[in-house]
Amino acid sequence: MKQHFLLAVTLLLLATQFPLSQPAGGHDYADALSKSILFFEGQRSGWLPQDQRMAWRASSGLGDGWTHHVDLTGGYYDAGDNVKFNFPMAFTTTLLAWSVIEFGEVMPPAELRNALVAARWGTDYLLKSISQLPNRIFVQVGDPNVDHNCWERPEDMDTARTAYVVDAPNPASDVAGETAAALAAASMAFRSSDPGYSETLLRKAIKAFEYADNHRGAYSDNANIKDDVCPFYCDFDGYQDELLWGAAWLRRATQDNLYLDYIQNNGQTLGAEENINEFGWDNKHAGLNVLVSKEFLEGGMFALQSYKGSADSFMCTLIPESSTSYHIDFTPGGLIYKPGGSNLQHSTTISFLLLVYANYLERTSQSASCGGVTVGPTELRQQAKRQVDYILGDNPKGMSYMVGYGEQYPQRIHHRGSSLPSIKDRPESIGCKEGSVYFNSPGPNPNVLVGALVGGPSEDDAYEDDRADFRKSEPTTYINAPFVGVLAYFAANPDLS
Numbered sequence: 001m002k003q004h005f006l007l008a009v010t011l012l013l014l015a016t017q018f019p020l021s022q023p024a025g026g027h028d029y030a031d032a033l034s035k036s037i038l039f040f041e042g043q044r045s046g047w048l049p050q051d052q053r054m055a056w057r058a059s060s061g062l063g064d065g066w067t068h069h070v071d072l073t074g075g076y077y078d079a080g081d082n083v084k085f086n087f088p089m090a091f092t093t094t095l096l097a098w099s100v101i102e103f104g105e106v107m108p109p110a111e112l113r114n115a116l117v118a119a120r121w122g123t124d125y126l127l128k129s130i131s132q133l134p135n136r137i138f139v140q141v142g143d144p145n146v147d148h149n150c151w152e153r154p155e156d157m158d159t160a161r162t163a164y165v166v167d168a169p170n171p172a173s174d175v176a177g178e179t180a181a182a183l184a185a186a187s188m189a190f191r192s193s194d195p196g197y198s199e200t201l202l203r204k205a206i207k208a209f210e211y212a213d214n215h216r217g218a219y220s221d222n223a224n225i226k227d228d229v230c231p232f233y234c235d236f237d238g239y240q241d242e243l244l245w246g247a248a249w250l251r252r253a254t255q256d257n258l259y260l261d262y263i264q265n266n267g268q269t270l271g272a273e274e275n276i277n278e279f280g281w282d283n284k285h286a287g288l289n290v291l292v293s294k295e296f297l298e299g300g301m302f303a304l305q306s307y308k309g310s311a312d313s314f315m316c317t318l319i320p321e322s323s324t325s326y327h328i329d330f331t332p333g334g335l336i337y338k339p340g341g342s343n344l345q346h347s348t349t350i351s352f353l354l355l356v357y358a359n360y361l362e363r364t365s366q367s368a369s370c371g372g373v374t375v376g377p378t379e380l381r382q383q384a385k386r387q388v389d390y391i392l393g394d395n396p397k398g399m400s401y402m403v404g405y406g407e408q409y410p411q412r413i414h415h416r417g418s419s420l421p422s423i424k425d426r427p428e429s430i431g432c433k434e435g436s437v438y439f440n441s442p443g444p445n446p447n448v449l450v451g452a453l454v455g456g457p458s459e460d461d462a463y464e465d466d467r468a469d470f471r472k473s474e475p476t477t478y479i480n481a482p483f484v485g486v487l488a489y490f491a492a493n494p495d496l497s
Contacts, residue, residue, distance in 0.1 A: 027392045029494055032405050033111055033487035039403075039451030039480050040096075040118040042417065045084060045154065046074035046125075056422035056447040060154035061161065064141045068163050070132065072141050075125030078233075079476040080415035082154045083142035085233045086129055087219070088281040090178040092477040093122030094249070095352070097185035099485030102356050104189070106492035115484055116189060123186045123201060126179050133207045139175045139219050140164040144232050151416055151435035155423045158432065164225045171217025174235045177242030178284075180209035184249035202253055209246045216243070237283040240270035245284040248291050263292060264303050276310045277317050277326060279349045281478050286314045287349070290357050297364045311357060316370035318350070318383055323371030333396040333461040334386055341471030344401060344456035345479045347387045352482035354384040355489050381489075385496055388486055391453065396461040403475070404450035411444035412467040413454055414474035418445040419467060439467060453479045 041054040045061040064084070065072030076092065078085045096119040104112050129138040143160040150159055166172040183205035190198040218235035220226055226234075244263060251259035267273075272288065279286035292307040316322040318336075328350070329337045336347045358377035361367060368375040393400045393408075400406035403413060413419070420430055420438050425446075430438075445467075452475035457463040467473055490496070 026494060027389060027490075029388075029487050029491040030108065032392060032402060033107070033484065033491045034114075035402065035404055035451035036453070036480055036483050036487055037111060037114045037118055037451065039449065039453075039475070040076065040121065040477065042449045042452070043076040043078075043477055044074075044121060045077055045082075054450070056424055057417060058155045058423050060157060061141070064161050065128070065138075065163050067161075068138075068165065070128070070138070070163070072125070072128055072138060072163055074121065074128065075141075076122060076477050077154060078478075080413065080418075080470065080474045081142075081144065081147050082152075082157050082159070082416060083144045083147050083232075084125075084140060085144075085229070086126070086139045087175050087178060087229075087233045087235070088476070088478050089122060090126060090175065090182040091281040092481045093119060093126060093182040094178065094185050095349075095478070095481035096122065096484060097182065097189040098356075099352070099482065099488065100189040101185065102359065103485045103488035103492075107488045108491075111488070115488075116193065118484075119186055119189055120197075123183060126182055127200070127204055130176075130179060130204060130208050130211075133204075133211055135168040136165055137172050137176055137179075137208070137211060138163055138165050139172060139225065140229060143228060145228060150432035151420070151439045152430055152432055153417055153420045153423060153435075155417075156429045156431070162228070164228060166219055166222055166225070168211070169215050170222050171215045171239070172219040172222075173212040173216050173239035174242045175219045176208045176212035176215075177239065177246035180205045180212060180246035181242070181249040181284075183208060184246070184253040187253050205246075205250060205253070209250055212239075212243060212246055233281070235282065237275060237278070238271070241275075241284040241288060244270050244272055245288050245291075248288055251295075252291065260295075260301070267306070273306065273310055276314055277328065279353060280345055286311075286353055289314060290353050290360070293357070294360050297360050297366055312368040312370070315354070315357060315368045315375060315380060316373075318354070319370050319373060319375055319379075321370075322373050322375075329459075331457065331459055331461045333390065333457075335390050335395065335457065335461070336387060337459050339459070342455040342474065342476060342479065343458075344391065344453050345476065347391065347456070348453065348479055348481075348483040348486065351384040351387040351486045354380045355486060358384075381493075381496055384486060385490065388490055391456075391483075395457070397457065397463055399463070401454055401456050401463075403452040403454070404448050410454050410463075410465050410473060412465050412473065413445060413449060413452060414467050414470040415445070415449055415452070418447045418449040418452075420446075422447050441467075449475065451480065453483060455479075 187201035247262040289310040295301040296304040358380040362377040399408040
């Protein structure tokens with residue numbers, strides 16, 4: 001009884017400190033879900049299909065890969081620039097697929113289809129990037145140093161479209177491991193709708209993982225590419241987590257004991273219990289622990305109990321009254337906050353893990369033990385809902401941080417295609433430096449990148465609608481991807497109290 005009393009007090013304090021204060025009628029999570037998926041059409045590279053809904057965009061990057069005589073068209077631009085970074089793109093694809101796996105059953109049929117289309121736009125490109133395995137993997141297209149010195153539409157690109165490659169025996173465990181995870185997860189997402197494609201994805205995932213494991217090390221340590229992947233998407237946190245992450249997804253997709261043994265035998269040496277309070281494009285530990293804990297909770301794999309313990313520990317960092325030595329910070333208005341910019345990536349990924357873990361716990365009548373406090377599925381979902389509602393408008397600024405959702409949202413996002421006139425309206429080329437006048441314009445972006453989640457407010461809930469402040473105003477694919485699953489859950493369960 002004492003534990004439940006303490007938890008009740010904790011939740012009351014949270015509700016008082018971070019009130020939901022929902023507008024009358026609450027949020028339209030189904031509308032937000034639709035828009036969060038639509039965003040990915042604005043990030044597409046390559047030949048755009050006839051059913052492209054983000055109509056101000058056109059085909060771009062059509063020569064990608066030509067310098068190596070390989071087709072590397074397609075995929076996504078990671079953010080507001082025109083570069084294709086495979087490391088965060090693969091993570092984006094993994095999270096889109098995981099959203100479908102966990103929440104696809106509650107998605108409206110049209111949005112499930114759209115989510116699968118978004119995932120496939122990523123996997124089709126990733127398959128091209130590993131088409132020369134077992135000895136070569138492509139990890140990036142576009143010179144970011146040159147690209148970031150220009151402000152031009154993707155359709156006008158005249159900057160170097162350098163294809164960055166890693167050849168055996170040089171390492172790329174992080175990119176190859178995340179690519180394996182993305183393809184394995186997507187193989188599950190497509191298993192019922194396109195079994196042939198699903199089999200291809202799984203077969204290629206195994207090959208990608210073999211490269212990751214056989215040639216251990218960080219891709220950004222390769223001298224020939226280091227200066228052009230860093231500091232943008234360096235592997236700051238090490239490659240070991242991607243090896244476990246890739247193996248965990250292959251285990252889930254194949255149920256092959258080979259990967260179960262890998263997780264069990266390598267968990268200690270690859271640091272499974274280190275940095276467990278992070279989850280994002282560079283650090284997979286919290287996601288790894290939630291994913292693997294499913295086998296312990298639902299499959300009775302007691303050898304994996306430590307992963308459940310680490311998942312519990314991560315959830316406890318979100319409960320102020322828990323006895324854990326570390327707690328995740330919140331802004332005064334209630335948003336999860338971690339320093340470094342693009343803060344909403346932490347809120348969306350953590351919210352996703354909260355909901356996934358809540359489902360795992362509920363199906364097995366389990367809870368998370370946080371010292372003197374026991375936390376169940378309801379509490380985890382309530383915490384996720386606070387994050388979602390903050391992002392959609394229940395915050396001190398009273399604005400939505402999703403472009404195109406609500407009455408007030410960011411108008412001047414840091415995004416080349418959105419801020420420059422559409423090629424449909426002005427077909428004449430706008431050169432590298434000619435776009436500066438649009439970057440410096442005080443006016444709103446002419447093209448609305450519907451569904452884009454920006455980097456978000458600072459630690460004091462402040463947000464200035466400033467195109468130049470890329471840490472706050474730039475959208476990224478890996479902010480949106482986990483939010484697809486989160487919104488799918490709340491669209492189906494809008495009245496969570």
